[in-house]
Amino acid sequence: MPEVTTLQPWWAALAPVTLLTLAAAGAAMAGAQTARRRGDGPLVAATTPLTETWRLLRQRRRVPVAADRVLWHVAVGGLPVVAVLMAVVVPLGSVVLVDSPVGVVWFNAMDVMLWALWWLAGWGPNSTHSLVAGHRFLGLALAYELPLMFALTSPAIAAHSLRLADVASAQQGLWFAVWMPVAFGVYLLSAVAFSSWGPFAVAAHSDLAGGVLAETSGVDRWLVLAGRHLVLAAAALVAVPLFLGGGAGPVLGPVAWTLVKALVVLAVLELSAGRAPMIRPERFAEVGWMVLLPATVLQMLVAAGGAS
Amino acid sequence: MGVTGVRRGIHVLVVAARGGALVRLSVERALRTLGWVPASSPADADLLAVCGTPADQERDAIEQIWRQLPGPRARVEVTSTEALGELLSQAASALEDHELQATLAQEADASAPMGMDHEDMDHAGMDHGDMDHGDMDHGDMDHGDMDHGDMSMTGPGGIALAGSSDDDRDGLEMDVGHVILGAGLPGWPAGLVLRATLHGDVVTGVEVLASPAPPSLSDPAVRAALLVDAAAGVLDLAGWSAAADSARRARDDLMDAAGATRIAAADVARLTRRVRRSVLLRWSLEGPGHRAPSSPAPGSVVRRRLIALLEAAATTLADPQGPAHVPLGDDLALLPELAEGQELASLRLLVASMALDAGVAADA
Amino acid sequence: MIGTIVFWVAALVAVAAGVEVFRTDSMARASYALAASFVAVGVMLLAFELDYLGVIVILMMVMEMAIMALFMIMLMGMNPALMPMSMVHGKRTATVVAAVVFVGLAAAALLIPWPDRAGAPAADLTRSLGDAVMGSKMLVMLTVSPVLFATIIGALVLGHPRDRYQRYGDDLERDHPDDPIQGGVGR
Numbered sequence: 029m030p031e032v033t034t035l036q037p038w039w040a041a042l043a044p045v046t047l048l049t050l051a052a053a054g055a056a057m058a059g060a061q062t063a064r065r066r067g068d069g070p071l072v073a074a075t076t077p078l079t080e081t082w083r084l085l086r087q088r089r090r091v092p093v094a095a096d097r098v099l100w101h102v103a104v105g106g107l108p109v110v111a112v113l114m115a116v117v118v119p120l121g122s123v124v125l126v127d128s129p130v131g132v133v134w135f136n137a138m139d140v141m142l143w144a145l146w147w148l149a150g151w152g153p154n155s156t157h158s159l160v161a162g163h164r165f166l167g168l169a170l171a172y173e174l175p176l177m178f179a180l181t182s183p184a185i186a187a188h189s190l191r192l193a194d195v196a197s198a199q200q201g202l203w204f205a206v207w208m209p210v211a212f213g214v215y216l217l218s219a220v221a222f223s224s225w226g227p228f229a230v231a232a233h234s235d236l237a238g239g240v241l242a243e244t245s246g247v248d249r250w251l252v253l254a255g256r257h258l259v260l261a262a263a264a265l266v267a268v269p270l271f272l273g274g275g276a277g278p279v280l281g282p283v284a285w286t287l288v289k290a291l292v293v294l295a296v297l298e299l300s301a302g303r304a305p306m307i308r309p310e311r312f313a314e315v316g317w318m319v320l321l322p323a324t325v326l327q328m329l330v331a332a333g334g335a336s
Numbered sequence: 337m338g339v340t341g342v343r344r345g346i347h348v349l350v351v352a353a354r355g356g357a358l359v360r361l362s363v364e365r366a367l368r369t370l371g372w373v374p375a376s377s378p379a380d381a382d383l384l385a386v387c388g389t390p391a392d393q394e395r396d397a398i399e400q401i402w403r404q405l406p407g408p409r410a411r412v413e414v415t416s417t418e419a420l421g422e423l424l425s426q427a428a429s430a431l432e433d434h435e436l437q438a439t440l441a442q443e444a445d446a447s448a449p450m451g452m453d454h455e456d457m458d459h460a461g462m463d464h465g466d467m468d469h470g471d472m473d474h475g476d477m478d479h480g481d482m483d484h485g486d487m488s489m490t491g492p493g494g495i496a497l498a499g500s501s502d503d504d505r506d507g508l509e510m511d512v513g514h515v516i517l518g519a520g521l522p523g524w525p526a527g528l529v530l531r532a533t534l535h536g537d538v539v540t541g542v543e544v545l546a547s548p549a550p551p552s553l554s555d556p557a558v559r560a561a562l563l564v565d566a567a568a569g570v571l572d573l574a575g576w577s578a579a580a581d582s583a584r585r586a587r588d589d590l591m592d593a594a595g596a597t598r599i600a601a602a603d604v605a606r607l608t609r610r611v612r613r614s615v616l617l618r619w620s621l622e623g624p625g626h627r628a629p630s631s632p633a634p635g636s637v638v639r640r641r642l643i644a645l646l647e648a649a650a651t652t653l654a655d656p657q658g659p660a661h662v663p664l665g666d667d668l669a670l671l672p673e674l675a676e677g678q679e680l681a682s683l684r685l686l687v688a689s690m691a692l693d694a695g696v697a698a699d700a
Numbered sequence: 701m702i703g704t705i706v707f708w709v710a711a712l713v714a715v716a717a718g719v720e721v722f723r724t725d726s727m728a729r730a731s732y733a734l735a736a737s738f739v740a741v742g743v744m745l746l747a748f749e750l751d752y753l754g755v756i757v758i759l760m761m762v763m764e765m766a767i768m769a770l771f772m773i774m775l776m777g778m779n780p781a782l783m784p785m786s787m788v789h790g791k792r793t794a795t796v797v798a799a800v801v802f803v804g805l806a807a808a809a810l811l812i813p814w815p816d817r818a819g820a821p822a823a824d825l826t827r828s829l830g831d832a833v834m835g836s837k838m839l840v841m842l843t844v845s846p847v848l849f850a851t852i853i854g855a856l857v858l859g860h861p862r863d864r865y866q867r868y869g870d871d872l873e874r875d876h877p878d879d880p881i882q883g884g885v886g887r
Contacts, residue, residue: 062577065577065578065581065582066581067585068371076345079344079345083346083347083382087382087406087407087408088406088407088408088441089406090379090404090405090406090407156513157680160536160679160680160681163536163537164537164681233575233681234376234522234523234572235573235684235685236681236684237376237377237520237521237522238376238377238379238380238522241376241377241379241380242376242379243377243379245379245380245406246406249379249380301577302575302576302577302581303578304575304576304614304616304617305571305574305575305576305614305616305617305620306574306576306620307620308620308681310679311619311620311623
């Protein structure tokens with residue numbers, strides 16, 4: 029079992045800051061891509077997250093008639109919280125905030141939280157478009173969740189542990205991403221899907237007038253938009269111990285390697301935006317159940333065979 | 337590219353009044369040079385830009401949209417392309433005018449939320465606020481007098497509840513709602529107002545309350561620009577914003593006139609190839625393709641029209657003297673049949689693919 | 701010390717959220733109050749250092765309630781499913797039954813002379829749980845899970861308004877199904 033020191037609880041204050049920095053980098057990448065497509069310069073592009081933050085924090089919050097404020101606030105505030113909770117089990121070099129012996133399952137539980145949050149974000153404002161978008165997200169969730177569960181199981185089986193530090197150190201010879209490409213692919217795809225981002229942005233898309241964002245303004249809107257980048261950043265961080273060998277790498281230290289790898293994964297996730305038409309849940313459901321699910325089960329068998 | 341002194345990143349809800357499609361194109365082009373962003377709903381917008389001159393009925397809808405802007409907010413009415421830059425920079429400074437914004441905020445607080453008349457469902461125009469599922473507000477609304485045996489059709493907040501229907505596809509009894517779709521939705525044609533009957537998110541009926549006035553166009557470049565703009569709208573709703581942005585760049589080049597037409601024509605041709613070849617677009621819109629012939633496939637109608645729009649634009653540019661060959665005809669009458677049994681989002685795609693702003697009916 | 705505080709806070713939240721399920725008058729709030737209650741129970745299990753069980757309870761219950769909220773809203777076969785409505789029915793009977801059960805269970809918990817702990821907990825509780833499930837209880841698991849799975853599939857097949865003859869034709873002659881909205885694979 030690899031030595032990982034659990035940090036004192038007060039270090040927890042740093043977790044949101046670190047994750048927010050990573051998410052801001054991700055948002056800047058996505059912003060840069062959008063700005064380039066629109067023909068703006070690179071400087072504008074990089075500052076998009078800042079100008080948008082400034083704009084939204086000054087904006088008033090508008091609440092539609094008969095909105096369910098409590099559930100709406102749970103959804104809006106819940107996104108950043110779940111993202112941080114997702115990330116706290118990731119070992120950063122030799123330290124970790126929460127050394128959970130079931131880190132893989134913990135990550136899975138947090139991504140399931142997003143089912144509730146996206147639906148509640150659609151339910152809260154009492155608007156047809158939002159509600160349809162919230163329901164549509166659950167349709168997508170039913171399609172990606174089971175393949176994702178099996179994709180998460182494969183590295184755990186190969187490492188004989190659910191602890192992320194163990195999974196990371198089990199990849200001394202070869203990254204799991206290399207000999208479990210199906211699991212890694214499904215993981216990336218699901219990360220985009222549970223963040224409702226890129227080709228899977230079913231909960232917040234212009235074909236439903238912004239979906240769950242249709243009625244969201246001001247700081248609420250900022251929390252949802254930032255929450256989405258935070259979830260992407262957390263998913264990118266978790267991918268590092270799970271599939272990319274953790275902090276292992278030459279010259280740079282393990283902390284730096286973890287962050288570098290996370291940034292690369294984050295770039296892949298963020299830059300998926302706008303590249304392809306939306307993958308609609310009604311189409312993806314069959315793909316999830318009839319293609320990805322059997323594929324991930326086979327992947328799991330390969331992982332079990334490779335591990336024993 | 338930016339204009340010094342004007343803030344970037346302002347989100348603008350562009351609403352085109354009946355016949356205001358051409359003005360909308362100029363406004364959207366101006367937004368792009370300013371580095372401003374089109375808003376997806378009133379809640380997202382700082383600035384409301386009304387294009388063209390709205391009729392009385394449209395004014396009501398626009399007022400309703402204006403009330404939904406959270407603030408700081410400003411509005412401009414653009415009737416011609418002259419002095420557009422000045423109008424927009426005035427609007428931008430209105431957003432920074434604290435006194436003005438304080439007054440507007442007081443106005444908003446005075447009129448919201450109980451004073452709004454939400455029982456009146458037949459105002460033309462988009463409404464994000466007052467929809468079909470009844471009550472959700474438990475905190476600050478007194479419903480002591482409403483025992484649950486009360487089957488009245490009006491819920492708290494004066495909102496009409498979903499009705500019921502026997503012929504529902506999923507056999508559920510409680511989820512028939514009506515939504516007015518109109519100005520304020522992203523990529524919505526100027527002047528069109530629809531009333532959609534929804535079973536959950538499935539469209540079971542569409543009624544056209546107001547149809548657009550197609551512009552009569554002589555300039556082939558402008559005609560092509562409108563066609564490409566319509567294609568951009570479809571691509572955007574389909575989620576392929578990279579392709580939509582290329583289309584919009586070509587559209588803006590076409591509107592620039594003088595010299596850029598040839599470059600734009602090449603861009604349009606390239607985009608057409610890209611759209612036609614995209615396997616993912618075909619799959620997303622049509623499914624795997626082997627559909628039983630008994631039922632119509634609205635997704636393939638959308639894709640066919642999208643390609644036809646781009647091809648028509650290319651033809652118009654290649655042969656400016658020729659007739660505007662747009663193979664879409666009088667489509668609005670077909671909409672209810674195509675949309676029935678589809679999802680709300682698919683209805684949006686169908687409407688966008690009809691390219692009503694491009695004046696298809698006038699040329700056909 | 702911290703464990704004790706976490707346990708008691710979670711216990712209070714679990715009970716309070718459980719009460720809220722019946723006090724609220726909205727389907728969505730009732731469902732999610734129940735989810736919150738279960739999450740608190742999961743946290744209590746975590747405080748017992750039953751990591752795997754605690755996390756699994758949270759995972760399963762949130763997923764289940766997210767779906768159950770939809771069913772609550774969909775299947776309340778009356779128009780005002782979304783109106784404020786009471787979540788309590790048969791109040792008197794329910795109160796009596798609840799009181800009796802509570803008193804019975806509480807009395808049992810307090811009065812039964814529980815034996816002292818004989819062994820020590822395993823070092824790795826997740827592993828010992830897995831050993832139990834996949835070892836001595838393997839036969840039970842292997843019987844129960846296919847039965848549960850078959851029940852779900854059976855209920856779906858019986859409950860679904862469209863059967864395979866509607867999809868593939870009376871003689872199942874079509875290669876691809878005729879669905880109102882086509883899936884992504886075409887089966």
